[in-house]
Amino acid sequence: MSAAPADRQQVVNFGCRLNIAEGEAIRSAVEAARARDVVVFNSCAVTDEAVRQARQAVRRSLRERPGAEVVVTGCAAELEAERFAAMGARVVRNDAKGLAASYQSGVSPRRRGPISGGFEMAPAGDGPLPSQGHREDYTPALSGADHARAFLGVQTGCSHSCTFCATVLARGTARSASVEAVLDAARTALTRGQREIVLTGVDLASYGDDSGSSLAALVGALLALPVERLRLSSLDPDRIDDALFALLTQEKRVMPHVHLSLQAGDDMVLARMKRRHRRADAVRLIERLKAARPEIAIGADLIAGFPTEDDAMFANSLALIDDCDIVFGHIFPYSPRADTPAARMPQVGRTVARERAATLREANARRRQGWLDAQAGRTATMLVERDGLTGHAENFAAVTLTAPAAPGSIIDVRLLARDGDRMVVTPTQEKDIAA
Structure with missing residues (x-):
């Protein structure tokens, strides 16, 4: 990242589509605060590498823009607040990243003091994490007009307890935006000419669990608007009920692309991850999806080198790419996250995890290229x-x-x-x- 001139406001997003959507709320909040020379890093903590990249970017910005206020928010900021503050950055909680008060001037980014008004924090532990009692509704996050597609965050947090994941620590338990608030955000996207909307969230399929609604009901409400193309980001296979299945397979405006949070293809690994599905469930679901709508393309999240994973267990995950016809793989090596149960399990080692991830990516690339070759002429x-x-x-x-x-x-x-x-x-x- 190169140095920016004075009076420049800059927001840098790392990680998921939800962060992309929330980045626009950050940009609007910074503008409303009339911050003059500020750079905000909206960080990710899904892996050690994601956190490392955030730290590296913050260090570079502090070095190259000594007069600027450097702010870090997002999941890495929640989990490593004290470390970022010690570097000289100002830390803003996830729950406050969209508030103008979080970026108002007058607080030194070098000062390591207590939380001020709930918006600034420095050392970790000075106040509750989102998982410790924050239950307010989630405000929908809508990305900007710089993409033809609009990313619309409708849910944050997660109420499950997968052993490898630090999301609950970083974002708290699951909270959903109201249907009306989501529809208002969708209308904004349509008014500015964005004809495809991508629904996203930390655990999208759990939308409405805290309000008595459901993702299928939300999709149905959105389709009552003049939405021409609708996509859903990663879905937990265990949460695709009959109503959502019908929308995925019968509604032409819901695009034929289903991305599933599979994580592994071995039952023992899935059990140790505390996932709620098993290998046969994933294979059966994809068979049903493709039988009902053959043009559906399958994507999947997969973790390589989970603790205790042996060669036979990895072979089951590798075979899943062909067994489930996965053409869009989001594959990454396992990295231990502090304070998660998986970090205390016997580790296979980073070298092994990286090698297995590379093998999975190669297999997925072959599958995807064969699938693309078959598209020629259509x-x-x-x-x-x-x-x-x-x-x-x-x-x-x-x-x-x-x-x-x-x-x-x-x-x-x-x-x-x-x-x-x-x-x-x-x-x-x-x-x-x-x-």
């Missing part, structure tokens, strides 16, 4: 990104146009050939179409 519709040349087909295949098209438009295309992990496409008609 027609699809694509949402054109702001660059006018790239986008995604309905099944989330990444595509590149042979000639520019109107940014934000949805056009018919013919898939010509694979170029690496993308398909080269050509428009089959000039005019914009309605999904």
Whole structure:
């Protein structure tokens, strides 16, 4: 990251789509606070590497912008508040990242004092974490207009206890936005011309558990709006009920792309992770999805090298890529997170975890490339990104146009050939179409 001029406001997002959506709330809060020279890092803590990258970026910013106020928020800030504060950054809690008061000037970023008004914190432990009693509704987070797609965060936190995950420590128990608040945010996206909405959350499938609603009910309410394309981010396979299954397989405006939080393909590993599904459940669900809607493309989160994982257990996870036809793998090596049960289990070692992750990625790349090759000659519709040349087909295949098209438009295309992990496409008609 290069140095920025004075009076510049900068927000840097790390990690998930929810952070991308929340980054816009941070940007608006910084502007409302009239902060002059500030850089905000919206951090991630899903892995040790994510936290390391956040620390590295903060150090660089402190060095290259000595006159700026450097603020760190997000999950890494929750888990390592004292460390970031000791570096000289100002720390803002996850629950306060969208509030203007969090970025008002007048508090030295070098001072390590107590929380002020619940918005600033320095040393860890000076006040409750979100998991310790914060139960207010979640305010929907809507990304900016810089993408053709709108990322809409509808839920935060998680009420489950997977042994590898620090999310509850960083974001608290699950909290959902109200349906009306989500619809208002969706209307904002539609008004500014964004024709595809991506619903996201920490544990999206648990939406409504705290309010008596459900993700299927929310999707149904959104489809009453003139939404042309709707996507759902990662889903817990155990939480796809009949109503949500019907929407995924029968509603044409819900894109044929299902990303599942599988994590592993071995039953012993899944049990030690405290996941609520088993291997056969995942395979059966995907068979049902594809039988009902054959064009559905499957994505999955997978962890390599979980504690106690032996060669046979890893082989089961490796085979899952073919058994479940996973073409979009989000694969990463296990890294121990402090204060989680998995960190106290016998570790397989980082080298082994990284090697196994590389093997999984290679297998997934072969599967994806074979799937893309099979797309050649077919027609699809694509949402054109702001660059006018790239986008995604309905099944989330990444595509590149042979000639520019109107940014934000949805056009018919013919898939010509694979170029690496993308398909080269050509428009089959000039005019914009309605999904």
